[in-house]
Amino acid sequence: MLSPHYTTREILKDIYILESIENYLEANDFDILFKEISYYLKNEKIIFIFNFHYNNESQDNEVFKTQYLPYDDLESIYQSLIEVKNIFLKRKKCNHSFIREVISEGESKGETHPLGHGVCSICGYKKKNVFSPLKNKRLVKGLFDEYITKQDWSEDTPLQCGKSGIVIGKEKSYRTAFFEAFPEVSGLVTFIRGEGNTIQEAESACFKKYEKMLNCKEHDFSRVYKNKERLDGTAICTKCNLFSTEALPPLTRCVVSNEITKNKINNEYITFKSYFDRDIETNFNNYKKYQNEMLSNLNIQESDEEIKEDYFYFHFEYYLFKKLSENNSEEILYNLKSKTTIHRIFGFIEKFIIKEIFELNENEFPNHEDIKIKILSEYLGENLNFILDYYNKNGYIDPKEIFSKDLIKKLKEI
Numbered sequence: 001m002l003s004p005h006y007t008t009r010e011i012l013k014d015i016y017i018l019e020s021i022e023n024y025l026e027a028n029d030f031d032i033l034f035k036e037i038s039y040y041l042k043n044e045k046i047i048f049i050f051n052f053h054y055n056n057e058s059q060d061n062e063v064f065k066t067q068y069l070p071y072d073d074l075e076s077i078y079q080s081l082i083e084v085k086n087i088f089l090k091r092k093k094c095n096h097s098f099i100r101e102v103i104s105e106g107e108s109k110g111e112t113h114p115l116g117h118g119v120c121s122i123c124g125y126k127k128k129n130v131f132s133p134l135k136n137k138r139l140v141k142g143l144f145d146e147y148i149t150k151q152d153w154s155e156d157t158p159l160q161c162g163k164s165g166i167v168i169g170k171e172k173s174y175r176t177a178f179f180e181a182f183p184e185v186s187g188l189v190t191f192i193r194g195e196g197n198t199i200q201e202a203e204s205a206c207f208k209k210y211e212k213m214l215n216c217k218e219h220d221f222s223r224v225y226k227n228k229e230r231l232d233g234t235a236i237c238t239k240c241n242l243f244s245t246e247a248l249p250p251l252t253r254c255v256v257s258n259e260i261t262k263n264k265i266n267n268e269y270i271t272f273k274s275y276f277d278r279d280i281e282t283n284f285n286n287y288k289k290y291q292n293e294m295l296s297n298l299n300i301q302e303s304d305e306e307i308k309e310d311y312f313y314f315h316f317e318y319y320l321f322k323k324l325s326e327n328n329s330e331e332i333l334y335n336l337k338s339k340t341t342i343h344r345i346f347g348f349i350e351k352f353i354i355k356e357i358f359e360l361n362e363n364e365f366p367n368h369e370d371i372k373i374k375i376l377s378e379y380l381g382e383n384l385n386f387i388l389d390y391y392n393k394n395g396y397i398d399p400k401e402i403f404s405k406d407l408i409k410k411l412k413e414i
């Protein structure tokens with residue numbers, strides 16, 4: 001009997017049940033049916049994943065998930081495995097007859113799946129893209145269910161919704177259904193939110209605001225937003241409430257050169273040129289000062305490892321952008337810095353750098369290895385176009401394809 005409290009490692013060590021199940025599957029010819037059977041542990045339950053394939057010629061696969069308490073008796077586990085096997089045997093023999101899938105849960109329950117997914121009326125097999133998608137209908141995934149839009153949103157407008165969002169207010173907090181859209185209006189990307197008793201009500205409220213913006217003949221932008229004058233270009237139309245951080249040209253000026261700039265580094269407006277002309281110590285001290293203010297406002301004390309982490313990230317970004325500033329305009333640098341792309345790319349290579357180059361464990365950071373950080377950042381800066389292309393094409397970065405063996409060797413030897 002397994003204890004109800006154990007870690008993944010313990011359950012894998014206590015492999016008796018898993019081995020028994022594997023033996024059972026093998027003895028009962030489950031391998032003709034399943035391409036892959038894997039399992040993991042979640043909330044003290046074993047989750048089995050059966051990756052089932054219908055026939056060898058087609059690419060059709062179906063993933064079936066089922067879960068057991070590891071201390072359930074084996075007989076009942078075998079029993080349910082036989083049930084799964086029978087379902088899949090039936091599906092394997094079935095000449096599927098697809099009908100459009102309908103949404104099974106939530107506010108849109110019973111409505112037709114707009115993406116054209118099919119479900120076999122005989123055996124229940126679900127398959128993607130069997131039918132042509134429904135026009136003017138968008139499927140929006142909420143946290144717990146799916147919602148089908150009722151309004152005519154354009155296809156490329158990002159949408160999100162939920163049936164019970166929490167709004168934290170100064171006077172009182174409340175729960176509400178919400179619908180949020182990020183459409184482009186008059187060339188400006190904006191954010192619109194609607195609330196209501198149901199998602200449909202919230203969507204309708206959101207769409208009304210959107211229509212008002214689309215129908216606004218001539219926007220009248222005001223820099224006063226929430227009773228505060230904003231000089232960075234953020235403005236709101238007094239007629240239709242269209243809000244954008246890029247609505248008007250900025251009026252903010254560089255603290256060093258007095259040129260107009262909307263670039264903000266560590267809470268001061270400064271052009272990249274002025275920033276990199278200034279010595280790195282001043283910049284780092286400004287960064288620490290700004291950060292310490294924020295941390296003390298939040299009553300947070302940094303650990304030694306977090307201080308090293310800060311040092312690492314500051315220098316990494318500093319050398320990267322300094323390298324990029326050699327060949328790029330203020331505008332390009334500003335856009336690179338404001339978009340999350342570079343941070344995402346860094347997310348893909350960070351662990352690799354820490355492990356392979358600094359030879360540290362996860363969650364550890366190097367201590368003042370400025371030269372190595374500088375070489376790495378400059379290398380990334382020099383090859384950024386290649387890296388961005390790679391990322392845009394594949395949606396991820398494989399660090400091994402970016403850093404050559406020679407470069408890693410050279411860095412290790414420093």
Ligand SMILES: [Zn+2]
Nearest residue numbers: 094096120123
């Ligand atoms: Zn079927």
Ligand SMILES: [Zn+2]
Nearest residue numbers: 216219237240
């Ligand atoms: Zn307007």
